Amino acid sequence: MPSKTAEELPTIVNYAMTTSQALDHSSGDMLGQSTYVMGRRPQFQYPTVEPWPKVDLDLEAEYRHMPDRGEDYYEEEEMAKKSTKRMLRIVKIYIADRHPDVPLEEAMLYKSPEEFVTDMDNQELFYTIPIMEVLEDHNAKRVTWLDKEATRMAGRDVMLEPIRTKDLDMVVTDHADFDR
Numbered sequence: 001m002p003s004k005t006a007e008e009l010p011t012i013v014n015y016a017m018t019t020s021q022a023l024d025h026s027s028g029d030m031l032g033q034s035t036y037v038m039g040r041r042p043q044f045q046y047p048t049v050e051p052w053p054k055v056d057l058d059l060e061a062e063y064r065h066m067p068d069r070g071e072d073y074y075e076e077e078e079m080a081k082k083s084t085k086r087m088l089r090i091v092k093i094y095i096a097d098r099h100p101d102v103p104l105e106e107a108m109l110y111k112s113p114e115e116f117v118t119d120m121d122n123q124e125l126f127y128t129i130p131i132m133e134v135l136e137d138h139n140a141k142r143v144t145w146l147d148k149e150a151t152r153m154a155g156r157d158v159m160l161e162p163i164r165t166k167d168l169d170m171v172v173t174d175h176a177d178f179d180r
Contacts (some may be wrong), residue, residue: 089177090115093125095170097138097163101148109138109168115175122172131165139163 095110110129118125139162150158 087177087179088117088119090117090175091125092116092173092175093129093170094173095129095131095134095168097142097167098169099160099163101145101160102142103145106138106141110134122170125172126170131168135163135165 091112092115093110093112094108096107097109098107110131120128142160143162145160147158147160
């Protein structure tokens with residue numbers, strides 16, 4: 001039989017109670033609430049069953065951290081799928097140097113002489129162009145033009161650097177395409 005001092009020690013249940021729970025005997029809305037009476041062991045009350053709370057989903061807030069794909073995302077995705085299929089198409093190719101200090105009349109490096117029929121994708125078309133010859137001719141002129149931004153920053157004349165293949169912009173215009 002436990003001694004009187006052992007009965008007076010707090011049990012796990014009444015030790016976990018807050019002061020407001022111990023003082024407020026009327027609130028029965030806490031799950032597993034114990035009734036505290038001075039000098040007695042706490043009496044356990046069964047939890048009450050309450051319905052699940054209604055959840056108001058804010059989907060905009062839920063997906064706010066995700067990047068905005070824009071309105072044209074699905075059209076671009078469809079075009080990407082379409083470009084993987086082999087199809088006949090009539091195209092014209094343009095390659096440009098878009099640096100702002102390149103004179104406008106010299107910015108167009110390559111323009112296909114006429115439209116042509118192909119079943120190649122854009123990446124394959126790039127390798128059909130004699131790009132190294134085009135770059136050599138363009139870079140010979142490019143290194144003689146001033147880089148206005150660098151000149152302003154340095155306080156002396158700074159010429160443009162030769163352009164690399166990866167810095168070129170290629171545009172392929174589809175004039176017609178035929179599914180196979």
